[in-house]
Amino acid sequence: DAGVIQSPRHEVTEMGQEVTLRCKPISGHNSLFWYRQTMMRGLELLIYFNNNVPIDDSGMPEDRFSAKMPNASFSTLKIQPSEPRDSAVYFCASIQDTKVTEAFFGQGTRLTVV
Amino acid sequence: QKEVEQDPGPLSVPEGAIVSLNCTYSNSAFQYFMWYRQYSRKGPELLMYTYSSGNKEDGRFTAQVDKSSKYISLFIRDSQPSDSATYLCAMKGTWRGATNKLIFGTGTLLAVQP
DSSP states (O other), rough: OOOOOEEEEEEEEEETEEEEEEOOOOOOEEEEEEEEETTEEEEEEEEEEETOOOOEEOOOOTTTTTEEEEEETTTEEEEOOOOOOGGGGEEEEEETSTTOOOOOOOEEEEEEEE | OOSEEEOOEEEEEEOOOOOEEEEEEOOOTTEEEEEEOOOSSSOOEEEEEEESSSEEEEETTTEEEEETEEEEEEEEEEGGGGEEEEEEEEEEEEEEEETTOOEEEOOOOEEOOO
């Protein structure tokens, strides 16, 4: 398996633009997470899906953020409109429910909003 | 107060030194305690985990959990330059509806000098 695949790897956009981050989890994994990492706040959980259903979105900072998982092999995180303070590295991770301690992370998307 | 607290460092040690990394937490429902390692511009990878209290050893790495003090540690013996990375503690509980929710510390940046 190729692991968790995220795209794009880097994204530079202007304030006010819509940004869509994409994630393909490992086949057979039941749970998918979106995290945001910054120097100041570390790795923050934004939203967590189980069997394609959003279970906990309490970490989503504002209504500008939304996430979907239309099927078991694809998820998106959208920011509309984007702001400079959204600049961070966004990670997607997936877990197989029978191995609940090992989350596999993608390479991340480095987002810069100017 | 954050659920998981971790000193961000940076921590610089000479090659061969014993390294001690620590986290404290506030949620007594946490049952699984994990350490992830993150190299620069990569996603975190699971290093080792412990369930409930006690010690676990894996080669040069030892993880300790003291649930009475809500304190976990990772020890690295005979540290090597290749150990230079950010080390993140992570925790999860088994409460209903959030069985796979992983909460991370901010990470400690470790540099092992040759």
